[in-house]
Amino acid sequence: MRIAVDAMGGDNAPNVVVEGALLACRELGYDIVLVGDNTMIQQELFKKSAKAPHSISVCHATEVIGMDEPAALSVRRKRDASINVGARLLRDGKVDAFVSAGNTGAVVCAVALRLGLLKGVQRPGIGLIYPTLKDLCILIDVGANINPKPEHLLQYAIMGDVMQRYLFDKKTVRIGLLNVGEEEVKGTDFIKETHRLLNSSNIKFIGNVEGGDIYTGEYDVVVCDGFVGNVVLKVSESLAQTLSIFLKRKLKQGFLTQIGALLSMPAFNALKKEIDYSEHGGAPLLGVNGVCIICHGGSSAKAIKNAIREAAEFVRFEVNQHIIDALA
C-alpha cells in the first residue's frame, strides 16, 4: 500500500502532516510519499526522527495552493502545486491513494480534473463521516457540488450505501433525504423530485430527515445538496466549540464548579475525542476515479494518520469498484 500525502496542505503544514505520515508508517506499515517542498519536508522529518523510515519518501513540488485561494483558478495556474502533483501521482498509478488537508475546493478540482469520474458517476460528492447517538453516519455532499440535480443525490445515496456496506460492514443501510419536514409533500421542487427518485430506487430509502434527526442514529446515510451540507458541517463544528466556550465561562464562575470541572475533566476529554470527526478519518471524495481523502484544515497528526488508514481501507475493500457495480 502506497499513499501520497499532501505535506503542504492544512493549517499546520508541513509540521503535523509529516508527523501524521510518520505515525502511519510506524503504526500501520504503509509506504508514504510526502508531496511538497523537499527542503521543508526533510527538515521536519529530521526534527521528528534522526533517521526517517525507508517507507517514507518525498516527491518535490515547488508550489502551494493556499487555504483561501480560488480553487479552480489556482489548480490551473499552479501546475506544480502539491495538490496537483499528488493528483498526478494518483492518476499515473504511482500511488494507491491521495490524502490532503489542503484547500478542499482545489483538491476536488485537481483530482476530478486529472482522474475523471468513475463509470456512471455524474458529479463527485464529499462524504462526511460523523458520530451519532448510535453508529457512524455519512452526510453527502458537504460541499463538492452546490448546484446538484436530483440524479446526483440519488448517486450520492448509492455511493453512501456502498461505503457503509464495504467500509463499515453495515448489512442494512438506511438512507434519508435532508428536508424541512418529514412529510413527502414538504420541500422545494428539487427535494420533491429527489424524494421521488430515491423512492423508486433499490436502496433502503427511509424518507425525509429533518435537521433535528441527523444525530439520532436512525439513518446511516443522509443526502443533501452541497450548499446545505457545507452549512450543516460548519454550523455543527462551530456550535460544539461555542458550547464548550460557554460552559467554560460558567464553570469558572464558582469555586465548587471549578473543582467539579477538574474532576469531570476525563469525561470532557472522552467526549471531545468521541465527537472529533477527525478520529474517524477524513471525508472521502466520492465518485472520482481514484481514492482521495480530504481532511479538515485543522487536522492533528493523529487525524492525518487516521485518514491515511481510511484511504488504505478504501483501496483494500475496493469501494470504488463496488460503486461502479452498484451504479451499473
Next chain:
Amino acid sequence: MRIAVDAMGGDNAPNVVVEGALLACRELGYDIVLVGDNTMIQQELFKKSAKAPHSISVCHATEVIGMDEPAALSVRRKRDASINVGARLLRDGKVDAFVSAGNTGAVVCAVALRLGLLKGVQRPGIGLIYPTLKDLCILIDVGANINPKPEHLLQYAIMGDVMQRYLFDKKTVRIGLLNVGEEEVKGTDFIKETHRLLNSSNIKFIGNVEGGDIYTGEYDVVVCDGFVGNVVLKVSESLAQTLSIFLKRKLKQGFLTQIGALLSMPAFNALKKEIDYSEHGGAPLLGVNGVCIICHGGSSAKAIKNAIREAAEFVRFEVNQHIIDALA
C-alpha cells in the same frame, strides 16, 4: 396591551400555555385572551389558580390544527381552529398581537392570509433570535419561505436591521449572508445575486458568513433561504441535546467524574438557560401586517411568558411601522 395566545398550540397545550399566560398577566400586567377550547382552558385556569385574574379572558375556538397537519390545507378547512380564530382577532383589531406555539406552517399561513403583508413586503420571514459568544443575533428566514428570491433576502435584511435597532437598541447593525465561503465569488447564482443586492443597499452589509461564523457574534443579522435556515435551526437544537447526552454518558462512567458532575451542576444549568432561545422569547413572523410571535412547540410556561413580553415590545416600539418606513 392586549395579547391573544393560542391556548391549543404546542406539545404541552393547553397546560403550559395557560400557565405562561398567567405568568404574563401577573408579572407583566397585560390583558391576555386565551384562544381555544373554553372548557379545557377553564379547567386549566381553575387548576392553577382558584380565581383567574380579570385580565385573562377566553375566546372559544372549536377546532385545533395538530402539530403535524398539512398547514395550508388545515388553515382552509378548519375555519374555527384556534390559530384561525387568533389571526381573526388580530385582523379585527381586538388584540394588539398574537402568540402561538402551534403548527408553524399553519400560523404563517393563517396570519399572512388574514392580515396580508406590510406595505412593500413581498414575502414573510421567520426571524430566530439566538445567543452568540457576544450579543443576540437574528437568523432570517428559518422556514416561512423555502423558495425565496434575492429581493426577499434583501427585505429580510432590512427587517432584521429594524428589529435590532428598535427592539434591541443596536446602533450599528452588521448584516451577513449565509454562504459556503467568505469570498464574493462563492455560492450559487441565487446567493451571488443576493450578495450584489445587499451590497448596493443602504444597510451595513458585512459580506458572506460561513456556517462556522454564525455563533461568533460578529454579525447582528444573518439572512438565508428558509430551507437552509430551518435546517440550521433544527441541527443546532438537536446537536446541543446530543452533546449533552454524550456528556452525561461519559460523566456516568467514573466515580470521580460523577462527583465532578454534581459539583458542576450549577454551571450546566446556567449554560442550559443561556442557550435556551425560548428564554429570549419566540421568533417573530416578520413582514405580516400585524404582530405575531411563533414559539417553539416544546415551549415552557416561561418561554410563553417571554414571547408575550416580546410581542408587547414589538407593538410598543412600533417595529412594523419602522419596517414600512425602512422599505419605503
